[in-house]
Amino acid sequence: MSEHSPVKDISTEVSFSEYEAKFKALADKKRLHILHLLSQQNSCCVCDLSELIDMPQSKLSYHLKILLDAKLIIKETRGTWSYYMINEAELNHLLSPELCCIFKPSRC
Amino acid sequence: MSEHSPVKDISTEVSFSEYEAKFKALADKKRLHILHLLSQQNSCCVCDLSELIDMPQSKLSYHLKILLDAKLIIKETRGTWSYYMINEAELNHLLSPELCCIFKPSRC
DNA sequence: CCCTTTCATCAAATTATTTTGATATATTAA
């Protein structure tokens, strides 16, 4: 690695950690399914999603938190309801245009 | 999910499994580092990579296998040496152009 | 043939992630 400056190495390190978290969030069939469902509605509350995906609420909340922490989805609270929606800008930054049909709301 | 045909559901299922494996392979700092290093050489053998990344050979082989199984890298055997290189087509299909500077050989 | 190098694979130990069921908080409705 002799041709790299320390500064570049540090910033690359930081990127690796950041992307690790985002790819980790994507690295699960159930979460890909959640993203797919969210991409088909404008926004969706936990209880509706729980029925759609046939998953107990605590399990779903666990997975939503992982997606939220990775900033792949956005949360909006109204009363006791939590509405989740796709963070399209973030997915655009991360994924190829070819993947948009599966994981992003705006169709190809 | 009433508005979807079974066929579409099945193919989406298949996609989810396929992408799960690929994102799982990307979901690790060490493997991102390996991809980054490979993207800076045309190809690299395990022993050289092991020194570059300062990682014991068996551990490195474990991670290379995960990347190889996900088809994110390509392996070429010559004698006792195994040379690994980035599978650029696959990464292009998967990742956004913005990520190319970090994980793909051809610079932006 | 024997020795060395390169690499893959294995089993055991360790560590991380996920699932489950229970509980807690906040909001709304009666």
Next chain:
DNA sequence: TTAATATATCAAAATAATTTGATGAAAGGG
């Protein structure tokens, strides 16, 4: 106020992924 609903979080159990050190196979050199 009481009851019901929506959601988050917790701790324990269950699963899955990673690390480690050892072993073995294949190739090449002397």
